[in-house]
Amino acid sequence: MTTSAPKRTGIFSGSFNPVHIGHLALANYLCEYEGLDEVWFLVSPRNPLKEKDELMDDAFRLKLVQLAISGYPKFKASDIEFSLPRPSYTIHTLDKLKACHPDREFYLIIGSDNWQLFPRWYQSERIIAENHLLVYPRPGYPISSDSLPANVRMVSSPVFEISSTFIRQALEEGKDVRYFLHPAVYEALSAEFHTKK
Template identity: 75%
Template sequence: MNIGLFSGSFNPIHIGHLALANYLCEYEGLDEVWFMVSPHNPLKSEEQLMDDEFRLELVKLAIEGYSKFRASDFEFRLPRPSYTVNTLDELRRSYPEYTFHLIIGSDNWALFPRWYESERILAENRILVYPRPGYPVDAASLPENVKLTSSPVFEISSTFIREALNAGKNICYFLHPAVYARLKEHAAYLGG
C-alpha cells in the first residue's frame, strides 16, 4: 500500500491541505494520506503553535468521512525536536508492509539541503513535491525517487488563517466547517 506522509504543524489545517491531499490520493497513486501532526518543527518557533492535541483534534474533524485520510499523532511519541529522518525510520520499522512517500512543498524542497540528514532522507525514501507559489522546480533535474506532482497550486497558509481569525474575519470557506466551528468555540485561539 502506498502511503503519503503529509507532515506539518497544521496550525490549523485548512482547505488547501485537504484539497492537496485529496488530489494526491486521486491522481498520484496514493492509497492513503496520513496527516502527521508535528509537535515541533525545528524550523519554526514553538510558541507559535496551538496545543498539540488541539491541532490533532482539528485534523480529525477535517478528515472525517474520507476513507483515504488518517490523522496521526505518531510524532508525538518521538524525541523533540521532531526530525523527518527519525520519523521515517520509525515508520518503516513500525509498518514494514507499507511504501511511504514523503509529501513536501516546493518551498521546502528549496530548503531541503538544510534539513537534518537530508542526504539520507533522499537516498532512502520516495518524495512527492507539490508546487508552491514562487518556488518553481525543474522536474527534469529531480532524482529518480523524487516526483513533482501536477497538483493545483493552493495559495492559502495557516498564518493567513490565524491572522484572519484574530482580526475577526469570517473565513468560513477557507476551513472545513467543523474546524471553523471548533476554532470559533475556542476563543483562546482567536486572540480572545
C-alpha cells in the same frame, strides 16, 4: 498464496496550525490523481525553541485534523512525532513509520519551497536514498523535473495560496472565513477564539 502490494501511503507532515482546505485539497488530489492509497497527516509537536504563541496546543491541532478528515477513508491523522525524541527529524520519523508499518510504502510529501532547502535537512541524502518523495508546486519556487533524483517526483497539483497564519489572523479579527476551512474545524476554531475574548 499471493501477497498484496504495499499500500502507497503519503506522509504529509506539518504544524497544521490550523489545518485548512488547501491542505485537504492537496492531499485529496494526491490520492485521486497521483496514485497514493492514503495520506497520513502527521501533526508536528510544538518546537520548544519557538515562541509558544506561534502554535496552538498540540492536542487541539491534532483534534482539528481529525475533525477535518473524518468521512474520507483515505486520510488518517497521526501523532507519532509527539512521542519521538526532540528535536523531531524527518529521517527518524520515516524510520519509525517503516519499522511500525512494514506493509506500507511511504512517500514524503513536501512543497517546492522546502525542496529548494532540502540539502540543509538533517541526513537529507539518506532521506532521498531510502524513501520516495512527492514535491508539490509552491508559487515562486519553480523546479525543473529533469534535475530531480530518481526517487523524487514533481506532481502537477493545483496551487492553493492559503496560509494558516492568514486563517488565525482572520479569526482574531472576527472575520467569517468558514469557506477556507472544513465546517467542523471552523466551528471548533470559532468556539476557541470566542472563548479567548
